[in-house]
Amino acid sequence: MQASAGGRMRIDVNGLDVLLRALADEGHELVGPRVQDGAIVLGPIRGVEDLPRGVGDEQTPGRYRLRARGDDALFGYAVPQHSFKKELLLPRVTLVRIRRGKTGAVVEAPPRPDRKVAFVGMRACEIAAVEVQDRVLRDGPWMDADYAARREQVFVLAVQCGAPSGTCFCVSMGTGPKAEAGFDLALTELLAPEHAFVVEVGTEAGRRILARVPRREATAEEEEAAARVVCDAAARMGRTMDTTNIRDLMMSNLEHPRWEDVAERCLGCANCTLACPTCFCTDVEDTTDLSGDEATRTRRWDSCFTFDFAYLHGGGVRPSLRGRYRQWLTHKVATWHDQFGTSGCVGCGRCITWCPVGIDITEEVAAIRATSATAERGG
Amino acid sequence: MAKPKLAVFKFASCDGCQLTLLDCEDELLALADRIDIAYFLEATSRIDGGPYDLSLVDGSITTAEDVERIREVRARSKRLVTIGACATAGGIQALRNARDHAEMLSYVYARPEWVDALATSTAIARHVEVDFELRGCPISKQQLLEVISAFLHGRRPAVKSHATCLECKMKGHVCVVVAKGVPCLGPVTHDGCGALCPGWARGCYGCFGPSDAPQTSTLSRYYLAKGARPGQMKRLFSSFNADAEAFREEASRHGDD
Numbered sequence: 001m002q003a004s005a006g007g008r009m010r011i012d013v014n015g016l017d018v019l020l021r022a023l024a025d026e027g028h029e030l031v032g033p034r035v036q037d038g039a040i041v042l043g044p045i046r047g048v049e050d051l052p053r054g055v056g057d058e059q060t061p062g063r064y065r066l067r068a069r070g071d072d073a074l075f076g077y078a079v080p081q082h083s084f085k086k087e088l089l090l091p092r093v094t095l096v097r098i099r100r101g102k103t104g105a106v107v108e109a110p111p112r113p114d115r116k117v118a119f120v121g122m123r124a125c126e127i128a129a130v131e132v133q134d135r136v137l138r139d140g141p142w143m144d145a146d147y148a149a150r151r152e153q154v155f156v157l158a159v160q161c162g163a164p165s166g167t168c169f170c171v172s173m174g175t176g177p178k179a180e181a182g183f184d185l186a187l188t189e190l191l192a193p194e195h196a197f198v199v200e201v202g203t204e205a206g207r208r209i210l211a212r213v214p215r216r217e218a219t220a221e222e223e224e225a226a227a228r229v230v231c232d233a234a235a236r237m238g239r240t241m242d243t244t245n246i247r248d249l250m251m252s253n254l255e256h257p258r259w260e261d262v263a264e265r266c267l268g269c270a271n272c273t274l275a276c277p278t279c280f281c282t283d284v285e286d287t288t289d290l291s292g293d294e295a296t297r298t299r300r301w302d303s304c305f306t307f308d309f310a311y312l313h314g315g316g317v318r319p320s321l322r323g324r325y326r327q328w329l330t331h332k333v334a335t336w337h338d339q340f341g342t343s344g345c346v347g348c349g350r351c352i353t354w355c356p357v358g359i360d361i362t363e364e365v366a367a368i369r370a371t372s373a374t375a376e377r378g379g
Numbered sequence: 380m381a382k383p384k385l386a387v388f389k390f391a392s393c394d395g396c397q398l399t400l401l402d403c404e405d406e407l408l409a410l411a412d413r414i415d416i417a418y419f420l421e422a423t424s425r426i427d428g429g430p431y432d433l434s435l436v437d438g439s440i441t442t443a444e445d446v447e448r449i450r451e452v453r454a455r456s457k458r459l460v461t462i463g464a465c466a467t468a469g470g471i472q473a474l475r476n477a478r479d480h481a482e483m484l485s486y487v488y489a490r491p492e493w494v495d496a497l498a499t500s501t502a503i504a505r506h507v508e509v510d511f512e513l514r515g516c517p518i519s520k521q522q523l524l525e526v527i528s529a530f531l532h533g534r535r536p537a538v539k540s541h542a543t544c545l546e547c548k549m550k551g552h553v554c555v556v557v558a559k560g561v562p563c564l565g566p567v568t569h570d571g572c573g574a575l576c577p578g579w580a581r582g583c584y585g586c587f588g589p590s591d592a593p594q595t596s597t598l599s600r601y602y603l604a605k606g607a608r609p610g611q612m613k614r615l616f617s618s619f620n621a622d623a624e625a626f627r628e629e630a631s632r633h634g635d636d
Contacts (some may be wrong), residue, residue, distance in 0.1 A: 010484075037580055039553040081558075082504045082551060090548035148440075267594045269566035270541065274548035285537045287525060288408045292532045301549055306541040307592040321592070356556040356566055357601045 006296070008226075008323065009199045009210065011220040013074070016187070016197060017048040019157070023118045023214040028155055031087055032120030033080060038066060038350045040080045042087075045120060052077060059238070059349065062358025064202065075189050079348050080166035083088050083126050083199035083277030084119050088150050095146075100293040113146055115300050124176030125168075125348040127158060129277030131182060135340045136280050146299075155205060158183035162229040166238035167349030169362055170344045177233040177345045185210060188226035201353065205265070236351035239240040239349065239361045242369060243333075246343075249369055250334035254326065263322035265359055270303035272351035272359070273328065278344045331362060383531060384434035386454050388439030390445050391472055391500060395517040396463030397421050397437040402520055410524075413531060413589055429455035431564045432531050436509075437474060439465040439500045446506060447496075453507040458530055461503045462523065464516035464619040468588050471498040471516075473622035477631070501622065503585035511536060514569050514588040516619035539570040540591040543583055547574035550591030557580055564615060567593035567625070588620035595629035 007267035170176030336344035417427035563582030
């Protein structure tokens with residue numbers, strides 16, 4: 001066997017367990033995939049024993065089921081309902097507490113988050129999603145202090161995708177299936193001839209932790225097998241989205257009859273935005289306690305699909321469901337480019353799978369393109 | 380400065396919602412510090428005739444006497460907040476609204492002629508002006524405290540009227556519709572319970588009534604296409620909030636099995 005030219009390392013399943021425990025030993029909480037309530041969810045894990053061994057998923061519009069893969073794959077699924085968003089842009093965060101003191105109001109900022117966390121099993125699309133949120137919440141003119149502090153302490157243990165689902169389209173969005181950067185370590189899971197992982201090192205922190213793990217250099221064959229995993233995944237996308245001139249396509253079709261059509265099928269329930277790894281809309285709630293001596297300001301997840309989102313004096317700005325769906329989709333794939341220099345869609349397919357009535361973003365875009373009044377039909 | 384006076388009135392209900400106030404064990408002393416409980420028969424036999432700064436009304440209107448009494452309560456209350464599915468939507472007893480009342484009485488009572496009740500059970504807001512409706516069967520303790528705090532301090536209660544799905548996703552529950560194929564009313568049901576049933580892998584029963592923009596027909600159409608029976612849809616919308624407009628209309632679109 002020949003050592004690979006890329007200098008990548010190879011660890012076995014035991015090595016992965018050592019790696020996970022080394023991360024925990026260095027003070028990281030491990031958040032990774034495990035089976036719960038008939039689905040793979042991201043939650044606290046201890047080691048390899050908690051990973052979804054041999055469990056895959058089937059995803060189609062509005063439908064998710066686990067399946068037995070018939071092998072020992074630990075990362076043999078596509079993406080779970082929730083992304084790592086819930087760990088960085090928390091569903092609820094206290095922004096400030098104000099108490100009535102003897103000499104006036106006492107303002108109490110919440111403590112800065114201090115949580116070292118390792119994201120285990122992150123896919124390329126999820127890394128891309130966090131990078132989109134970085135632009136919005138950290139690198140833009142209005143930095144979200146809580147998000148930025150949490151983001152700083154993340155160790156990314158990526159796993160290259162080998163099991164895209166029926167709702168995946170990362171290839172169309174240019175975000176995957178191979179993670180090229182944005183990780184500390186990236187694993188590619190090989191099931192044969194031996195169950196092992198080829199490891200790419202992304203950062204110095206990754207290199208340091210890998211040094212604590214039994215490993216050897218990957219062989220050329222192993223490197224090739226790893227390359228084939230993502231290559232095969234790219235060929236198995238469940239969906240595609242033609243993004244040619246997509247910004248102009250959307251913005252020149254704001255009165256397209258398809259918006260009315262989708263409003264007839266949409267529940268306005270907000271599930272697409274809540275499952276979306278880049279949707280970042282929040283509401284700010286002010287409350288007082290019974291005594292009136294303490295007031296609390298809380299930030300909580302909200303959605304452009306709720307009736308009272310962006311409520312202004314006199315009412316909501318988008319009273320129709322047609323208007324709310326159009327706002328979401330045009331923002332996601334069109335005006336996001338104007339605002340943040342990137343698409344808001346990473347092609348993870350969550351909005352399709354977790355829409356209770358199975359509305360498919362790729363189908364909506366395709367329908368508008370097919371009957372567009374203007375020339376942006378693309379190729 | 381005199382403490383604001385709170386009154387709690389009961390109409391047709393199981394009393395569960397007014398008992399929510401007594402369940403506020405940790406907060407009850409703070410509450411008693413800030414307000415004068417002027418009328419609350421479940422808690423005290425003291426009767427202060429009002430006027431009251433805040434009246435909480437539990438229960439629905441089911442008798443001619445109720446119709447008169449709620450007007451008197453309204454006249455003696457600066458602010459009137461209805462609490463629970465009975466007071467805000469007629470409750471489970473509103474199931475009789477779409478049926479023959481005399482026939483139903485004959486099934487339940489040995490001597491139906493002794494019962495002097497209206498043929499309908501209706502929400503308080505159908506009879507008098509209501510300042511705020513707190514939903515739920517039963518109401519949530521946290522939301523009740525929030526509403527009382529808000530009224531005490533002259534602000535708007537931080538109570539959301541959007542779909543239960545938001546809280547469900549915020550809690551991290553796995554969607555039962557998508558992952559289990561269970562018909563769930565979460566997408567059309569008012570927030571407030573904390574997505575209790577989906578948290579136990581059950582579909583939402585709609586205890587908090589319709590959300591602010593409930594797409595009930597869209598939801599039914601989809602569940603029917605996925606194999607639900609019309610009677611199942613009818614029953615799903617015919618429970619504690621059967622007389623809430625959106626649920627009542629949706630139930631009426633489906634026949635029995």
